[in-house]
Amino acid sequence: MRNFILIIRKYNFFILFLLLQGLCIYLLVQNTTYQKEKVISTSNEFVGKVYTGYSDVADYLKLGITNKALSEENARLRKADSASFYDNSFRVIRVNDSLFKQQYEYITARVINNSVSRINNYITLDKGSLQGIQPDMGVISSNGVVGVVKDVSPHFSTVVSLLHSGFKVSSVIKKNGYFGSTVWNGTSPRFANVLDIPIHAKISIGDTIVTSTYSGIFPRGIMIGKIHQIGTAGESFKEIKMLLSTDFQNISYVYVLRNIMKAERDTLEAKLEAIK
Amino acid sequence: MIGDIVLNFFRFFLLIFIQVLVLNQIELGGAINGYLNPYLYILFILMLPVNINKSLLLFICFLTGLSVDLFSGTSGMHASACLFIGLIRPSFLNLIAPREGYETTLRLNMQGMGASTFLVYASVLVLIHHLILFLIESFSFLNFFDLLLHVLTCSITTLILIVLSQILTQKNREAIS
Numbered sequence: 019m020r021n022f023i024l025i026i027r028k029y030n031f032f033i034l035f036l037l038l039q040g041l042c043i044y045l046l047v048q049n050t051t052y053q054k055e056k057v058i059s060t061s062n063e064f065v066g067k068v069y070t071g072y073s074d075v076a077d078y079l080k081l082g083i084t085n086k087a088l089s090e091e092n093a094r095l096r097k098a099d100s101a102s103f104y105d106n107s108f109r110v111i112r113v114n115d116s117l118f119k120q121q122y123e124y125i126t127a128r129v130i131n132n133s134v135s136r137i138n139n140y141i142t143l144d145k146g147s148l149q150g151i152q153p154d155m156g157v158i159s160s161n162g163v164v165g166v167v168k169d170v171s172p173h174f175s176t177v178v179s180l181l182h183s184g185f186k187v188s189s190v191i192k193k194n195g196y197f198g199s200t201v202w203n204g205t206s207p208r209f210a211n212v213l214d215i216p217i218h219a220k221i222s223i224g225d226t227i228v229t230s231t232y233s234g235i236f237p238r239g240i241m242i243g244k245i246h247q248i249g250t251a252g253e254s255f256k257e258i259k260m261l262l263s264t265d266f267q268n269i270s271y272v273y274v275l276r277n278i279m280k281a282e283r284d285t286l287e288a289k290l291e292a293i294k
Numbered sequence: 295m296i297g298d299i300v301l302n303f304f305r306f307f308l309l310i311f312i313q314v315l316v317l318n319q320i321e322l323g324g325a326i327n328g329y330l331n332p333y334l335y336i337l338f339i340l341m342l343p344v345n346i347n348k349s350l351l352l353f354i355c356f357l358t359g360l361s362v363d364l365f366s367g368t369s370g371m372h373a374s375a376c377l378f379i380g381l382i383r384p385s386f387l388n389l390i391a392p393r394e395g396y397e398t399t400l401r402l403n404m405q406g407m408g409a410s411t412f413l414v415y416a417s418v419l420v421l422i423h424h425l426i427l428f429l430i431e432s433f434s435f436l437n438f439f440d441l442l443l444h445v446l447t448c449s450i451t452t453l454i455l456i457v458l459s460q461i462l463t464q465k466n467r468e469a470i471s
Binding site for chain 1: 314315318319322326327328331342348349351353356359363364365366367368369370371373374377380381430431432
């Protein structure tokens with residue numbers, strides 16, 4: 019026992035180091051496992067407030083670009099609005115719409131913190147659980163996929179950006195329906211890779227890649243990007259480099275997607291897991 | 295003594311503020327994206343008093359790293375890297391100590407230590423910090439060569455900022471005295 023105390027006395031500095039380092043590792047591991055209660059995260063209210071103040075200033079400086087993007091979107095939506103079509107039909111058929119049931123709801127949010135230059139990039143939004151945001155919801159911008167919600171606090175939420183080493187989104191080549199998954203390559207914020215597209219799939223540069231319904235996070239057909247380069251990886255798969263449609267260096271407003279039928283689908287799919 | 299504590303507190307808040315709201319927001323993009331991220335805040339740890347209690351140093355390092363983590367959404371990463379420089383700093387200072395040891399009033403800056411000694415001191419600790427930071431951040435994601443390149447280029451950026459800040463504060467002191 020005496021020896022034990024002596025050892026502790028002699029190496030107390032190093033033991034303290036190990037203890038604190040252990041705490042760090044605990045925090046790190048907790049941070050990497052998705053959706054767990056956490057001691058600290060960017061969704062922390064105080065940090066969120068600091069970033070709101072910062073982005074108030076930054077947003078002001080970006081007003082020009084934001085305005086342009088929003089007015090472009092407005093123009094596009096206006097074009098699709100029924101008011102801008104000439105009514106060609108001479109017989110009005112009224113459809114009581116029980117065929118289509120709303121599955122996704124959109125919650126608008128402002129980006130108050132964002133990074134693209136790290137290997138694991140995160141985005142902070144100014145809406146949180148009070149506005150109905152929950153972990154695992156998809157996030158898109160007016161141009162395409164942005165990421166998935168990781169944590170929420172009452173007024174803020176953090177998003178795992180597509181530019182994250184652990185991010186994976188199931189995707190489909192719009193033209194012919196071959197599916198694969200999109201992962202970031204870790205270098206440029208403009209490009210990502212599409213994996214698992216079979217070698218016999220007929221694709222060409224410029225083809226559009228959109229989300230599939232496999233994950234239940236994104237609705238079908240949200241744009242991810244366009245094929246930029248095609249190579250081969252191994253014997254059975256193609257290696258595809260894709261130009262992302264979202265400009266991550268310039269996103270200010272995003273939509274968070276709420277899948278109303280997610281719980282229903284998850285419980286059904288959980289039954290499969292139980293059988294295994 | 296009290297003045298030292300106040301000065302260090304002030305330096306802590308200033309450097310964290312600069313790190314979080316200025317340096318972390320730089321997104322260069324293009325081919326150099328991610329290669330030039332400076333982590334200036336560790337200058338605070340470098341400039342802590344020379345005779346500081348070793349355990350206290352570890353705690354301060356941990357808290358400094360944790361504050362940056364809090365704002366970057368990377369819980370534990372910076373804290374871990376900072377702890378390593380907290381561990382190494384005392385022994386490394388002994389290693390490069392002048393023959394008669396340090397005076398307790400010595401300030402660990404470019405003026406107090408001399409430009410060349412300070413540069414060696416700063417670059418070794420910065421390199422270790424960045425190496426550990428990137429090792430934790432990327433694990434098996436980047437290949438080894440890419441990782442080393444990241445460490446080197448980011449370290450050089452940090453060092454340039456450290457030297458610049460030293461030169462700026464040095465001039466101020468001369469003007470006052």
